[in-house]
Amino acid sequence: MKITEIRIRKMKMMMKHPFTTSFGTFQEKDFLLLEAKDELGNSGWGESVAFHSPWYSEETLETNLHIIKDFLVPIVLGNEISHPDRVSELFGHLRKNNMAKSTLEGAIWDLYAKRNKMTLAEALGGTRKKIEVGISIGIHENVEELIQTVAGFVEEGYKRIKVKIKPGYDVDVMQKLRAAFPDVPMMADANSAYRLEDTDLLKQLDGLNLTMIEQPLASDDIIDHAALQVNLQTPICLDESIHSLEDTRKAVELGSTKIINIKIGRVGGLTEAKKIHDYCAEKGIPVWCGGMLESGIGRAHNIALTTLPNFTLPGDTAGSSRYWEEDVISPEVTVEEGYITVPDAYGIGYAINEQAMDRFTVEELVFQAQPFTAATGQ
Ligand SMILES: O=C(O)CCC(=O)c1ccccc1C(=O)O
Ligand SMILES: [Mg+2]
Incomplete structure (x- = not known):
């Protein structure tokens, strides 16, 4: 073309x-x-x-x-x-x-x-007709408000709750949240807010049955994450540190990560995302699709990628209405009982x-x- x-x-x-x-x-x-x-x-x-x-x-x-x-x-x-x-x-x-x-x-x-x-899903080799979705929840003023927000999304059927944490808003918050929702699949995302010296604090998250902790340490690190993982039962999932298949291979070989968050933009596109997916499938490393608060266009790309078989964990691609009064695509992305139905129109599958x-x-x-x-x- x-x-x-x-x-x-x-x-x-x-x-x-x-x-x-x-x-x-x-x-x-x-x-x-x-x-x-x-x-x-x-x-x-x-x-x-x-x-x-x-x-x-x-x-x-x-x-x-x-x-x-x-x-x-x-x-x-x-x-x-x-x-x-x-x-x-x-x-x-x-x-x-x-x-x-x-x-x-x-x-x-x-x-x-x-x-x-x-x-687009077919062009990428994806097979799923619907994808499981989780939701990423920002830092709240206080735990009570957070629990209310989480309750709403659990009610809506989201398959996994991800909560942002930072120093001073972590162990206590996650303990209270776990107490309020004993059976909901839950994880924490630190966006690089901790250092290896915080190992003892992060170990207090073990025992809360979190599916993973996302990017606890520096955004460019894979060495300290490996050292942390040795002392942590909760699986580490890298986000910010992974920009390519090569980064993925090194992090997996070092033991820095047990799960990969794939963001299409962060790794330079769908071709590289697919390579990372394939490598992780071979190594028994589950992957999921992260989000960047996208409009419907980016959201549609995420949905297509998530139809590949090793996307076995719910991603962050929530429905359009979670972010926007009105999206730039039609129809908008909707979530029903925790699933998005993959569109069957050609390409990204949504009209402008x-x-x-x-x-x-x-x-x-x-x-x-x-x-x-x-x-x-x-
Ligand atoms: O709902 C979404 O699109 C994902 C929200 C999210 O967690 C996030 C949003 C902005 C920047 C980084 C991240 C992240 O995954 O770390
Ligand atoms: Mg993240």
Whole structure:
């Protein structure tokens, strides 16, 4: 397929409720969407999961915009791409900037699936017709409020509750939560808020029957996590530390992690995500799909990826209405009794809600391939 046009939209959406992690609070969401078109008029969509500020990783909306328009667009625009797996090879000589790469790669995966009249899930080799979903819950003012919030989501049927923790809001909170919900699958995500010296404190989480603790130590660490895991019964799941199949292999070989949270943007796209999935399947390491508070576009990509067989744990991809008054896709993503039904329309499987899309668009940039000119015979 030939990529004839790329449009980048700067988006601004207001989240229904503020979401607090150990590194900051989100409410206004500024991010990028990208649409890639082929010579037949098909269009594919991708989402940049980079945030406005570099607090989850070093990438931001503006660094993504710079990398995409000045480096990535020139590589694909006007060119033939035989298969989306080729895109990460074409980007291979450019270091890191995984979320930027993933934005364009994701749009090309969607385009490829639509062009070949299959769902994105099928294009990736996924088989599940519905996926199990969990929910990630931010830091609350106090435990009583948190328990009320959790009760609501348990009632809605979410299959696993993930709670954000940070120093001073951890053992006591998790103990009270476990007491209130003895049988609910539960886990904690520290977003890198602890150090190896906190081992004794983290050991107090053992015995609460948590399915895992996500990224307790530094965002770039795999050494200390291995040392911590030796002293911890609760399985460690890495998020921030994993950017590639190579990172995954090293962390698994070192014993730093027993479960992997795969985020498409963090690992540079669906092709790399699939490689990590396959490697983990071979090694007996379960994986699940993390979330980045995405709009419907990114959410749809997460759903498609989660149809692969080794996504055996519920992910963070909740329904659209958990985040947004109105989403940019139609229909919106809905959760019924803890499941999302994988859409069967081609590509990402959801149509664009044009009105909402335009309303939340702050700026649009358009890049077109040079038109065919008889004079140069190009
Ligand atoms: O609901 C979601 O999309 C996931 C929420 C979440 O946990 C999260 C949100 C923003 C940044 C990092 C994380 C994380 O998984 O660590
Ligand atoms: Mg996380």
